[in-house]
Amino acid sequence: MTKSSSIKTxxxxxxxxxxxxxxxxxxxxxxxxxAEGAAQVMDKQLDRRQALxxxxxxxxxxxxxxxxxxxxxxxxxxxAQHRWEExxxxxxxxxxxxxxxxxxxxxxxxxxxxxxxxxxIQTTPAQPGVLFGYAFNISKCKGYQDCVKACIHENNLDxxxxxxxxxxxxxxxxxxxxxxANGSYYHEVPADGHYYLGTQCFHCENxxxxxxxxxxxxxxxxxxxxxxxxxxxxxxxxCQAACPYFGRRFNWSAPQVPPESVNREQHYLGNRxxxxxxxEKCTFxxxxxxxxxxxxxxxxxxxxxxxxxxxxxxxxEIRYVLANKKVFRLKEELGTExxxxxxxx
Amino acid sequence: MAFPGNRxxxxxxxxxxxxxxxxxxxxxxxxxxxxxxRVADTIAAHEGPVQGPDTAHLTAELNxxxxxxxxRLQAADFFVETRVNQLKQAPCAQCHAAPVxxxxxxxxxxxxxxxxxxxxxxxxxxxHDPGDHKSSLIFLSGAALSxxxxxxxxxxxxxxxxxxxxxxxxxQRVAAWSGERVVRNCTGCHDPHQPAFPKRWPVHAARPxxxxxxxxxxxxxxxxxxxx
Amino acid sequence: MSPTHLFQFFGDAFLSATRGRLAYHVWMGGLTFLxxxxxxxxxxxxxxxxxxxxxxxHISWGMYISNFTFLVGLAAAAVMLVLPTYILDDVxxxxxxxxxxxxxxxxxxxxxxxxxVDLGGPHRVWHMIPKLGYFNWPRSMLTWxxxxxxxYLALNVMVPFYLLYSRYHGVKPxxxxxxxxxVLSVFWAVGIHLVTAFLYAGLPAxxxxxxxxxxxxxxxxxxxxxxxxxxxxxxxIDRFTDYGIRVVIFDKLALIITVAAQINLxxxxxxxxxxxxxxxxxxxxxxYLFFGLNGHDALVPWIRSAVALNLGATLCLSIHPLRRRRGxxxxxSTLLFLAVWIEKGMGLVVPxxxxxxxxxxVDYHPSWVEIWVTVGIWAMGFFILSGLVxxxxxxxxxxxxxxxxxxxxxxxxx
Numbered sequence: 001m002t003k004s005s006s007i008k009t010x011x012x013x014x015x016x017x018x019x020x021x022x023x024x025x026x027x028x029x030x031x032x033x034x035a036e037g038a039a040q041v042m043d044k045q046l047d048r049r050q051a052l053x054x055x056x057x058x059x060x061x062x063x064x065x066x067x068x069x070x071x072x073x074x075x076x077x078x079x080a081q082h083r084w085e086e087x088x089x090x091x092x093x094x095x096x097x098x099x100x101x102x103x104x105x106x107x108x109x110x111x112x113x114x115x116x117x118x119x120x121i122q123t124t125p126a127q128p129g130v131l132f133g134y135a136f137n138i139s140k141c142k143g144y145q146d147c148v149k150a151c152i153h154e155n156n157l158d159x160x161x162x163x164x165x166x167x168x169x170x171x172x173x174x175x176x177x178x179x180x181a182n183g184s185y186y187h188e189v190p191a192d193g194h195y196y197l198g199t200q201c202f203h204c205e206n207x208x209x210x211x212x213x214x215x216x217x218x219x220x221x222x223x224x225x226x227x228x229x230x231x232x233x234x235x236x237x238x239c240q241a242a243c244p245y246f247g248r249r250f251n252w253s254a255p256q257v258p259p260e261s262v263n264r265e266q267h268y269l270g271n272r273x274x275x276x277x278x279x280e281k282c283t284f285x286x287x288x289x290x291x292x293x294x295x296x297x298x299x300x301x302x303x304x305x306x307x308x309x310x311x312x313x314x315x316x317e318i319r320y321v322l323a324n325k326k327v328f329r330l331k332e333e334l335g336t337e338x339x340x341x342x343x344x345x
Numbered sequence: 346m347a348f349p350g351n352r353x354x355x356x357x358x359x360x361x362x363x364x365x366x367x368x369x370x371x372x373x374x375x376x377x378x379x380x381x382x383r384v385a386d387t388i389a390a391h392e393g394p395v396q397g398p399d400t401a402h403l404t405a406e407l408n409x410x411x412x413x414x415x416x417r418l419q420a421a422d423f424f425v426e427t428r429v430n431q432l433k434q435a436p437c438a439q440c441h442a443a444p445v446x447x448x449x450x451x452x453x454x455x456x457x458x459x460x461x462x463x464x465x466x467x468x469x470x471x472x473h474d475p476g477d478h479k480s481s482l483i484f485l486s487g488a489a490l491s492x493x494x495x496x497x498x499x500x501x502x503x504x505x506x507x508x509x510x511x512x513x514x515x516x517q518r519v520a521a522w523s524g525e526r527v528v529r530n531c532t533g534c535h536d537p538h539q540p541a542f543p544k545r546w547p548v549h550a551a552r553p554x555x556x557x558x559x560x561x562x563x564x565x566x567x568x569x570x571x572x573x
Numbered sequence: 574m575s576p577t578h579l580f581q582f583f584g585d586a587f588l589s590a591t592r593g594r595l596a597y598h599v600w601m602g603g604l605t606f607l608x609x610x611x612x613x614x615x616x617x618x619x620x621x622x623x624x625x626x627x628x629x630x631h632i633s634w635g636m637y638i639s640n641f642t643f644l645v646g647l648a649a650a651a652v653m654l655v656l657p658t659y660i661l662d663d664v665x666x667x668x669x670x671x672x673x674x675x676x677x678x679x680x681x682x683x684x685x686x687x688x689x690v691d692l693g694g695p696h697r698v699w700h701m702i703p704k705l706g707y708f709n710w711p712r713s714m715l716t717w718x719x720x721x722x723x724x725y726l727a728l729n730v731m732v733p734f735y736l737l738y739s740r741y742h743g744v745k746p747x748x749x750x751x752x753x754x755x756v757l758s759v760f761w762a763v764g765i766h767l768v769t770a771f772l773y774a775g776l777p778a779x780x781x782x783x784x785x786x787x788x789x790x791x792x793x794x795x796x797x798x799x800x801x802x803x804x805x806x807x808x809x810i811d812r813f814t815d816y817g818i819r820v821v822i823f824d825k826l827a828l829i830i831t832v833a834a835q836i837n838l839x840x841x842x843x844x845x846x847x848x849x850x851x852x853x854x855x856x857x858x859x860x861y862l863f864f865g866l867n868g869h870d871a872l873v874p875w876i877r878s879a880v881a882l883n884l885g886a887t888l889c890l891s892i893h894p895l896r897r898r899r900g901x902x903x904x905x906s907t908l909l910f911l912a913v914w915i916e917k918g919m920g921l922v923v924p925x926x927x928x929x930x931x932x933x934x935v936d937y938h939p940s941w942v943e944i945w946v947t948v949g950i951w952a953m954g955f956f957i958l959s960g961l962v963x964x965x966x967x968x969x970x971x972x973x974x975x976x977x978x979x980x981x982x983x984x985x986x987x
Contacts (some may be wrong), residue, residue: 181932255622298518
């Protein structure tokens, strides 16, 4: 037996003794998808990295089997192979352009199988000379929550758990502390004697969430957007504990989005579908803003309370706000330097 | 392992920690205290004229007109959404051939309730002149003004808002954050006859903070039903 | 150390760990049953996601991480026996130190298990392996924790293994071979608990944890609760096996526990003073913990009983005539252990999240799935501990030793 084939057999046996049996052609009734997927991968010439990965991942692959059992593989072996390769892909930041293109192709195919329509998944990088900033006018916000609704639809947020990136707080005039605010009001707005303050991820210049992540699954992009690699996150939720602004959300269960309302214009680091057990957050609608569009919340705001733009452009609206209005940020004393300012008329 | 093209300060943490231990050993005579990076510094270091993403296709379809400010030599560098093509009851000449006496209650415009700074200050004739200027608005001085440039008229009183609108702190940009700047007109958000935003139900219920409480079924009241 | 010898050793160890009196089998069988229950609960959690726990976006760490935090302390406590025995050459602890290291091993395995069950994607843990994945060291304190915990586990497996293996073969262990590792493990023990404290203390977002006293207090409470647990265990061993534990060991351990418990109380007092003398907004977590906030008071009865237990146990231990009576000593140790478990587990982790960074006050109630998984992991810990202790005693008492030819391990009296 050659060295590579013995590794193959060994890995296969480790992964799934059942699969070996199914490989025997005398069982036409059996579910062969997993075995074939593994076989197809294994029949390729393994380079050292892949082999290492397969071996080191074997322990994890036991768990992968559990995952495979949880989410039954489709009947097609191509799909099984895609899922297999998806499992062993790299951190997005370490991928080459080719690898990025490959994973996008796989994801597109898998998503098309899942939801009955192929999404368009961008990998648009940050553009030089761009640093995104956001300002929120607390005199103008009336608490209508159009932004919340737009965000849910734009970003394919989990409808099952009613996940929301944006929170709008109703605060009594004369108060400033969020502790006395009502973050779950539902009545006619604006309520007399109250003002409204919205929060979301503030895309800090010194994001504590990025520092604490043990696997580097979350980071700050060149244009200031703090993103999550959903396929790299291991779900330890340390970042959620580290965020001083409640900016992060966890998929406690498998997210549910009705297939007909899935937004198919997606970004790898943005609104593409997440899975259970990973962290997600506001990305300033990276799939829109990297194309020059405004975030969905800004576009949906009926009162013009939301200002978005490039901080490095001296002529941008956001720079006008910073230069001409009285602005403040939440918890400035923590040194996180949010790129999200509040201002009044 | 370093990530390519990251402005972040990788590797510095280890250095910083070593430095900290060193500080503890030799006393407090280190070179610099640890200091968080500031946005203001980042901006100062990298700002400049920027060629953002190409957004011509996003603004191409918009009906827009270059903003003008009377009395200025240079034209403004941004555009405003046009108004004329959205109006149904204008110009007045569609229906009115002869001058209309605005002192009488305008029966055909029964649906317009004027709630704008009180009747003593604002009347129909403050902005409209169906006598001489049927296809335009008028300034307080009586001079005509295109409906597309209604912001000039509002700005007669709301000069602070006009200033913020021009700068970008008031109002709303449309379509794109980069490229050609196109903004909503005042009337794009405000009903000029009732400029205050109305009371209404939020379009979405916030997620209750206390998830141990049963989430109540929210019956969404029909639009326009009696809320009082 | 030829492979055959190793094989023999492990074979003997296995036989020794699987043979015993009926009571031993019932005990191990019961633990196995609990482990199976825990495994079933975990399978439900894997299937449905962490939604089946009591955690949510507001309180994103619960029972699992609470137990993890506490158990790191238990693991670190072995150093209180290791330090005097190996480094200060205090022969009195000789018999107990291997037990202490067994506790450390069991506690560390439980720690790793608790962290694993807390993960949303346990099958993606390989992302942490350097080269294959990305190990965010030294930025993330969690990576430090992974390093120190696994390192400490290795140290605590290696040293006792070498000692027992030598004893098994009737060879005198070579000091030059193991003392460097022992010295390392002493620093390492302090390290694991400080790093675990820094995991929390490094988060300015959570004022309740962002506190320089957290690390020292972790150590003090660990050096009280850990030896308390070892003392309880020694009590059990002394009572139920023929492996006698000398009185002087109990006395010395009791003294260590007493001093650590007293220091811990001083620190508690200092913390309470800072929180409540001029209560700021940052004191709200403490208010929630001790008095309840906005009608939410799930933790109040727990923490109050913990403080009462703590005070009572420390008082008992501090009075010499009481401490010298074996029954009272064991009872006080048990109470102290419970008190620290509440205080440092749920009493530390959950209030950090309440009120949330945006002022949300939410109560945390562990779900049944969470409770059963937790019970299962504790059962696993006791299972491992029982096996390790049984083998260690068999070797120490000379019942299990290397022979030529056919192996026969004498049936023990346990």
